[in-house]
Amino acid sequence: MEVKPGYKRTEVGVIPEEWECLPIADLAAPIANAIVGGPFGSDLVSADYAHDGIPVIRGQNMGGRYLEGPFAYVTEGKANSLSANLAQPGDVVFTQRGTLGQVSLTPNEPFDRYLVSQSQMKVTLHRDKVTPDFLFSWFESNGGQQSIASSAIQTGVPHINLGILKSLMVPAPPMAEQxxxxxxLSDVDALLTQLDRLIAKKRDIKQAAMQQLLTGKTRLPGFGGAWQPCAFNDVLERLNVKAHQLQTSDYQTVGLHPVVDQGQQPVVGYSDEGERRFPCPPGGVVVFGDHTCIVKFVDFDFLVGADGTQVLRARPDHNTRFLAYELQREGIQQTGYNRHYKFLKERRFKMPPLVEQTAIATLLSDLDAELAALEARRDKTRALKQGMMQELLTGRTRLP
Structure with missing residues (x-):
């Protein structure tokens, strides 16, 4: 394919003429131990960990823009004995083995140094050649991730080593453009962080509302009186949906009709087999995972996925959505890959009148809708960021 004027083809793809394409080795600071991994295995063992001191960078601390706790620690003395394996604020940390592709920055606070574990590697950068934030963004992008994956040693546990890390190529625009x-990209990350916090807060609010409203500890305005104890069969009936079942091997990624099974996802696949479609009754149904104990409320037509998917409907004078929320609040404890419907049938309920059930279900459903809107906004923002990374990190779009 012809390269348009002002651009050139490099190891990282087509980039502007004035950009460089350099290996990490050329972007590292001209100091000792600028690119280093963790200590030898016997030099850092679990017995070296302390309650506080110098944090140790492990796999569970990776994955976000910045390293995050909880950390394991070693004493100051132990860290000093492994000074060649220390990372400083602003260093870029890569996973060497395990979840390849993890890249994080060491934050400026609250610690002034970190100990790199055996499964990580760090790079101290030459700040006149590349900024930590730019390098992080490149390796967070599809291009950077693909370069790590394609360079990995696949024998045993897939991994990279210091030699591979040093050879990974990076586009290097002028510093101002970096x-x-x-x-x-950091501004978009800040928005994503804000949305994550809003979603977490909204989920906490919903959980608190479920605990208060579904137990009768808090009553909505205008409602009073005692709730009635009921057995499972008083409030729910199991529907025969065998004619609507679809084997897992027949799931499609696209199709006319959604498939709902006992897994966590609301919709697990699709099918074009309209004759098997389950016509969802007015008021919806509860889907219970006989093996997974997962409870979902469904109010659309669907095909029933595989064995173990139980479909329940509220009996007259009861609200199916209310019962779904109650089973989500306090369900059945999973005991491995066993059948659990027999335990669900022993469940007892305290039920308010139908009008109060409906009011509670409506309030909780509104909270779910607010959560879904926030999650959709977050998903769109993530997609926007991916598009921005593809454009900006390759120079297809230039910032003023």
């Missing part, structure tokens, strides 16, 4: 790109 900073502009990193700032734009």
């Amino acid at each position: 900073r502009a790109i990193a700032t734009a």
Whole structure:
């Protein structure tokens, strides 16, 4: 394919003429131990861990823009004895083995140094050649991730080593452009962090509302009186959906009709087999995982996925959505890959009148809708960020 004027083809793809394409080795600071892994196995063992001190970078601390706790620690003395394996604020940390592709920055606070574990590697950068935020963004992008994956040693546990890390190629725009790109992407990250916090807060609010409203500890305005104890068969009936079942091997990624099974996802696949479609009754149904104990409320027509998917409907004078929320609040404890419907049938309920059930279910459903809107906004923002990374990190779109 012809390269348009002003661009050139490199190891990382087509980039602007004035950009460089350099290996990490050329972007590292001109100091000792600028690129280093963790200590030898016997030099850092679990017995070295302390309650506080110098944090140790392990796999569970990786994955976000910045390293995050909880950390294991070693004493100051132990860290000093492994000084060659220390990372400083602003260093870029890569996973060497395990979840390849994990890249994180060491934050400026609250620690002034970290000990790199045996499964990580760190790079101290030459700040006149590349900014940490730009390098992080490149390796977070599809291009950077693909370069790690394609360079990995696949024998045994897939891994990379210091030699591979040093050879990974990076597009290097002029410093001012690097900073502009990193700032734009960091702003999107800040928005994603804000949305994550809003979603977590909204989920906490919903959980608290479920605990209060579904137990009668808090009553909605206008409602009073005692709730009635009921057995499972008083409030729910199991529907025969065998004619609507679809084997897992027949799931499609696209199709006319959704498939709902006992897994966590609301919709697990699709099918074009309309004759097997289950016509969802007014008021919806509860889907219970006989093996998984997962409870979902469904109010659309669907095909029933595989064995173990139980479909329940509220009996007259009861609200199916209310019962779904109650089973989500306090369900059945999973005991491995066993059948659990027999335990669900022993479940007892305290039921308010139908009008109060409906009011509670409506309030909780509104909270679910708010959560779904926030999650959709977060998903769109993530997609926007991916598009921005593809454009900005390759120079297809230039910032002023």
